[in-house]
Amino acid sequence: MEIPKSAVHDRARTHADEETLAALVSQYAGTLYRVAFSVLRNPSDAEDAVQEAFMRVLRHRDTLSEVRDQRVWLIRIVWNIVLDRKRRAKTRPETDDVAELARVLPCEGLSAEERAAAAQHHAHVLACVETLPAKERQVLMLSAFEELTSVEIASVLGISESSVRSRLFRARNLMAGLLNHVRQ
Amino acid sequence: MNYRDKSDFSSHSGGGDAEATLRLIAKLAASDGLEDRVHAKLITAPRRGRVLAWPGAFIPAGGWLRAVAAAAIVCVVAGGGWGVYSRVQPGQSAQGIAGTHITSQGTGQGAGQGQFSTGDAVRRPQTLNGPAAPPPVTTATPKHKTPTKAAATTTQGAKAKTVKKANTAPVAAVAQ
Numbered sequence: 001m002e003i004p005k006s007a008v009h010d011r012a013r014t015h016a017d018e019e020t021l022a023a024l025v026s027q028y029a030g031t032l033y034r035v036a037f038s039v040l041r042n043p044s045d046a047e048d049a050v051q052e053a054f055m056r057v058l059r060h061r062d063t064l065s066e067v068r069d070q071r072v073w074l075i076r077i078v079w080n081i082v083l084d085r086k087r088r089a090k091t092r093p094e095t096d097d098v099a100e101l102a103r104v105l106p107c108e109g110l111s112a113e114e115r116a117a118a119a120q121h122h123a124h125v126l127a128c129v130e131t132l133p134a135k136e137r138q139v140l141m142l143s144a145f146e147e148l149t150s151v152e153i154a155s156v157l158g159i160s161e162s163s164v165r166s167r168l169f170r171a172r173n174l175m176a177g178l179l180n181h182v183r184q
Numbered sequence: 185m186n187y188r189d190k191s192d193f194s195s196h197s198g199g200g201d202a203e204a205t206l207r208l209i210a211k212l213a214a215s216d217g218l219e220d221r222v223h224a225k226l227i228t229a230p231r232r233g234r235v236l237a238w239p240g241a242f243i244p245a246g247g248w249l250r251a252v253a254a255a256a257i258v259c260v261v262a263g264g265g266w267g268v269y270s271r272v273q274p275g276q277s278a279q280g281i282a283g284t285h286i287t288s289q290g291t292g293q294g295a296g297q298g299q300f301s302t303g304d305a306v307r308r309p310q311t312l313n314g315p316a317a318p319p320p321v322t323t324a325t326p327k328h329k330t331p332t333k334a335a336a337t338t339t340q341g342a343k344a345k346t347v348k349k350a351n352t353a354p355v356a357a358v359a360q
Binding site: 021022025026029030033034037038041043047050051054055058104105106121122125126128129140141143144145146172175179 | 219
């Protein structure tokens with residue numbers, strides 16, 4: 001029985017798609033995990049979000065070749081996923097997350113006393129971040145990723161670059177006000 | 185332009201504190217074996233995420249089978265619509281309404297084809313007392329006067345004049 005050409009082409013294309021997808025996973029899984037963790041602040045939730053993001057990519061792998069910047073595209077996908085999850089899990093108290101995060105954050109070369117103080121400080125800063133308006137908070141969180149430029153942040157959030165800059169400026173002002181208020 | 189090129193934002197100490205903490209979070213390493221777990225999940229995932237997945241043997245080159253299937257669906261829908269349209273005659277609704285008049289009482293089978301049945305409705309005549317007609321007035325009729333002789337003569341004279349005019353009119357038309 002002769003195998004039709006289309007079947008061969010389909011198999012080759014499927015194989016190529018799978019290879020592309022595997023390369024994406026190897027290259028960007030860590031980045032996506034960190035983006036997810038910065039919002040969800042839970043390792044297992046962040047990993048679930050990464051897996052869900054790649055499942056979505058698998059579903060739309062036919063259009064993978066049309067994507068211009070795959071990194072930003074993937075970050076946008078996982079960003080939407082984690083925001084959706086965060087919205088749904090709003091009933092969970094934020095204080096637990098902050099305390100857990102302060103414990104997890106690295107503080108090498110510090111004594112036990114300094115480590116405890118640093119953890120308390122991080123927890124306080126993160127609690128202040130949570131009080132920011134959503135738009136400013138999102139820009140501030142994404143700006144912490146050094147590999148993301150303002151253009152890329154704008155692309156992830158679907159806004160203009162000037163909006164990113166103005167929101168970031170407002171977020172930093174608000175944070176300065178909040179932290180100075182507490183210090184006084 | 186990257187916002188990191190601008191150093192004016194870092195002047196805010198509070199913003200700097202917040203960003204330092206957020207950068208620490210952003211630099212947290214992913215858990216070990218994350219990529220392998222994602223790979224495993226993708227391998228075990230269903231291959232096709234479509235609602236209607238075509239079996240591999242039925243996927244022809246060019247997708248002509250899909251076109252044929254779409255055309256068949258269009259034909260079925262159009263044929264069904266035409267069948268309904270052709271059965272419903274224009275103006276039939278008025279006949280149907282007229283058919284609701286009781287053609288046979290009590291049986292419900294008196295409606296003809298294409299008409300509504302009576303639904304076993306029984307038509308009952310008006311049993312309420314309508315407005316009662318007043319009884320005829322029995323009064324004495326007045327006596328007619330006998331025509332006088334003078335009136336009789338004037339009417340006879342007028343009749344004679346009209347007959348005479350009718351006889352002379354065609355003659356005058358021919359002369360002209």
